[in-house]
Amino acid sequence: MWNIKDINSKKDYVLERLKHCSDSKEKEKLELSLITYLALLDNSGTLRYTGFYNAMDKITQNKFSAKREQENAQL
Numbered sequence: 001m002w003n004i005k006d007i008n009s010k011k012d013y014v015l016e017r018l019k020h021c022s023d024s025k026e027k028e029k030l031e032l033s034l035i036t037y038l039a040l041l042d043n044s045g046t047l048r049y050t051g052f053y054n055a056m057d058k059i060t061q062n063k064f065s066a067k068r069e070q071e072n073a074q075l
Contacts, residue, residue: 002044011037 054062
């Protein structure tokens with residue numbers, strides 16, 4: 001099992017860096033890192049990051065994930 005706490009801390013670090021980044025090359029690298037960390041969490045197999053989202057998608061007919069993806073796309 002992956003170290004979820006470590007992945008979350010790295011994701012939070014990348015999000016904070018993105019807020020204050022002005023260099024376009026660095027920003028692109030940070031965005032790719034963020035996508036990677038989000039994908040790792042989505043596929044971690046844990047109840048919080050996989051089971052909960054799958055259940056919510058079944059209930060809301062995939063609107064839950066669509067809203068979450070839209071929020072991340074705005075970054």
